[in-house]
Amino acid sequence: MTLAEQVVLGDIRAAARLMRDIDDNRPNAVQELKQLYPHTGKAYIIGITGPPGAGKSTLVDQLTASFRKRGKKVGVVAIDPTSPFTGGAILGDRIRMNRHSCDEGVFIRSLATRGALGGLSRSTTDVGMVMDALGMDIVIIETVGVGQDEVDIVKAAHTTCVVMVPGLGDDIQAIKAGILEIGDVFVVNKADRDGADRTARELSTMLEMRNAPEGGWNPQVMKAEAQRGVGIEELTVEILAHRDFLFNSGTINDFLKERNRRHFMDILRDSLFRSAIDFMAADNTLDRVVDGMWSHSVDPYSAAEVVLSKMLTKKMKA
Amino acid sequence: MTLAEQVVLGDIRAAARLMRDIDDNRPNAVQELKQLYPHTGKAYIIGITGPPGAGKSTLVDQLTASFRKRGKKVGVVAIDPTSPFTGGAILGDRIRMNRHSCDEGVFIRSLATRGALGGLSRSTTDVGMVMDALGMDIVIIETVGVGQDEVDIVKAAHTTCVVMVPGLGDDIQAIKAGILEIGDVFVVNKADRDGADRTARELSTMLEMRNAPEGGWNPQVMKAEAQRGVGIEELTVEILAHRDFLFNSGTINDFLKERNRRHFMDILRDSLFRSAIDFMAADNTLDRVVDGMWSHSVDPYSAAEVVLSKMLTKKMKA
Numbered sequence: 001m002t003l004a005e006q007v008v009l010g011d012i013r014a015a016a017r018l019m020r021d022i023d024d025n026r027p028n029a030v031q032e033l034k035q036l037y038p039h040t041g042k043a044y045i046i047g048i049t050g051p052p053g054a055g056k057s058t059l060v061d062q063l064t065a066s067f068r069k070r071g072k073k074v075g076v077v078a079i080d081p082t083s084p085f086t087g088g089a090i091l092g093d094r095i096r097m098n099r100h101s102c103d104e105g106v107f108i109r110s111l112a113t114r115g116a117l118g119g120l121s122r123s124t125t126d127v128g129m130v131m132d133a134l135g136m137d138i139v140i141i142e143t144v145g146v147g148q149d150e151v152d153i154v155k156a157a158h159t160t161c162v163v164m165v166p167g168l169g170d171d172i173q174a175i176k177a178g179i180l181e182i183g184d185v186f187v188v189n190k191a192d193r194d195g196a197d198r199t200a201r202e203l204s205t206m207l208e209m210r211n212a213p214e215g216g217w218n219p220q221v222m223k224a225e226a227q228r229g230v231g232i233e234e235l236t237v238e239i240l241a242h243r244d245f246l247f248n249s250g251t252i253n254d255f256l257k258e259r260n261r262r263h264f265m266d267i268l269r270d271s272l273f274r275s276a277i278d279f280m281a282a283d284n285t286l287d288r289v290v291d292g293m294w295s296h297s298v299d300p301y302s303a304a305e306v307v308l309s310k311m312l313t314k315k316m317k318a
Numbered sequence: 319m320t321l322a323e324q325v326v327l328g329d330i331r332a333a334a335r336l337m338r339d340i341d342d343n344r345p346n347a348v349q350e351l352k353q354l355y356p357h358t359g360k361a362y363i364i365g366i367t368g369p370p371g372a373g374k375s376t377l378v379d380q381l382t383a384s385f386r387k388r389g390k391k392v393g394v395v396a397i398d399p400t401s402p403f404t405g406g407a408i409l410g411d412r413i414r415m416n417r418h419s420c421d422e423g424v425f426i427r428s429l430a431t432r433g434a435l436g437g438l439s440r441s442t443t444d445v446g447m448v449m450d451a452l453g454m455d456i457v458i459i460e461t462v463g464v465g466q467d468e469v470d471i472v473k474a475a476h477t478t479c480v481v482m483v484p485g486l487g488d489d490i491q492a493i494k495a496g497i498l499e500i501g502d503v504f505v506v507n508k509a510d511r512d513g514a515d516r517t518a519r520e521l522s523t524m525l526e527m528r529n530a531p532e533g534g535w536n537p538q539v540m541k542a543e544a545q546r547g548v549g550i551e552e553l554t555v556e557i558l559a560h561r562d563f564l565f566n567s568g569t570i571n572d573f574l575k576e577r578n579r580r581h582f583m584d585i586l587r588d589s590l591f592r593s594a595i596d597f598m599a600a601d602n603t604l605d606r607v608v609d610g611m612w613s614h615s616v617d618p619y620s621a622a623e624v625v626l627s628k629m630l631t632k633k634m635k636a
Contacts, residue, residue, distance in 0.1 A: 030619050264611065269590075271622050
């Protein structure tokens with residue numbers, strides 16, 4: 001039996017192995033994912049993002065418990081921020097999730113994508129698909145950080161929940177401006193701290209000032225204290241309300257088309273790049289270009305055009 | 319005269335225009351960059367990264383003043399975090415840099431890369447090259463956030479300065495583990511806050527525990543209060559010490575080779591992807607794939623292989 005077949009039958013160990021193969025960019029992973037694909041599309045994906053220190057892990061832990069209480073199976077994909085460097089240490093704060101470790105209805109996986117070959121958003125989507133095919137009803141994707149990669153990752157989620165925290169300082173205005181566009185639900189966590197009300201009010205005001213499309217979703221700003229479990233039920237209800245909106249309004253169709261488009265493009269981009277690396281390996285092109293750049297006798301733009309014109313059946317437009 | 323020729327002659331308006339063209343991914347930008355390339359390689363590039371709220375902008379402002387006092391021309395490239403969403407609003411806290419706005423020896427530019435087509439690390443490198451060719455002695459690249467994109471960006475810097483701040487909370491351990499590998503200098507900013515000594519001590523301990531290569535650079539943990547200008551002179555001296563180390567140890571050669579390799583690969587990846595988009599536009603491939611994914615009759619992995627096999631002169635290995 002292939003790994004994909006085992007995953008579809010609910011085999012957790014096969015799922016873990018396939019996820020590792022995806023994370024390692026093994027060639028067999030693609031074959032398995034092809035088989036898996038028809039069995040995906042059932043899970044509801046929730047993205048959790050926000051700046052470091054906002055308490056996202058604790059919130060994810062609480063949301064997991066909340067959906068478990070509703071009888072849902074929950075998968076968690078945590079994007080490990082140490083990944084580009086250390087090859088994937090598991091987060092210390094993952095340990096908190098231990099209370100779910102004996103629960104067969106919870107599957108937690110840290111994703112540690114290693115370097116440039118595999119796009120982070122692509123492998124996250126792929127790992128989410130494995131959890132989906134495994135039978136998880138809810139898949140929570142948690143990113144650390146607020147960079148462009150993280151934004152790309154949460155765009156694959158049906159509902160994106162942006163976690164803020166009072167008193168993060170100077171950069172916060174800028175971050176707020178950026179995240180307004182991606183959040184379906186906003187949570188001011190650590191709401192017992194000074195300034196929580198102000199942060200929530202500011203967020204609400206900024207959201208109201210947006211030119212939201214007619215009949216569109218109207219994101220709410222919630223308050224929570226994940227550490228003590230306060231506000232979790234309300235947050236869960238709001239996430240489910242957004243899900244209902246997606247399906248009842250028909251917005252889900254546009255969302256899925258856009259998500260499929262991104263996923264395909266991510267795969268294509270990665271495959272093309274890998275082909276280019278194979279192509280250049282044949283005659284040491286890369287070394288020659290880098291040596292030429294060293295002496296400034298070769299510029300990388302012209303060198304890239306030469307490689308492209310050799311690689312592609314159809315000539316590039318200049 | 320081309321923009322590139324004007325830039326080399328020190329024309330600031332031409333430089334601003336070329337940077338905008340790079341940011342907008344205009345086709346002419348590549349032709350200009352080809353011309354510019356032989357005139358680059360003189361500037362010393364300093365990367366500033368760290369989590370939101372660490373006070374990076376203020377630190378960059380102070381470092382700019384510090385290098386100006388040393389008679390250096392300073393360029394600043396600020397990666398605008400709002401970019402994927404709002405199309406590039408300029409940061410509010412950029413305003414602080416106003417004190418340099420009448421100084422012809424300072425050139426500040428916010429980079430607002432729009433979406434997926436142009437890789438952020440590639441355009442940052444390109445914009446840095448324009449500042450280099452314009453005659454800036456020091457180019458400071460400031461990122462907001464701690465994602466993989468930000469890491470890729472600072473890898474183009476000769477000296478990477480990681481800015482931390484006391485009391486950021488849960489995620490901080492993870493971030494620390496991640497940033498240890500990229501920092502050449504560490505700064506605990508807002509050092510008047512509670513816990514600053516502890517944060518500095520923890521960082522030092524973690525750095526000591528690393529298996530640093532023999533004869534390698536030994537990163538120091540500095541303390542600063544950028545707001546009041548405390549610790550800036552010491553930081554500047556440490557950055558210059560790292561520069562001296564790079565050149566005296568010969569490490570600079572490996573660094574430049576690696577940077578050139580990354581830059582070329584970034585350009586190649588973007589060009590390939592753009593070719594794929596052109597290629598698919600000819601017969602609506604993208605729409606057909608997305609429709610097929612919708613009904614789950616097409617999987618994106620197989621679809622990507624089909625596109626590749628049509629695009630490439632040499633067939634892919636399965």
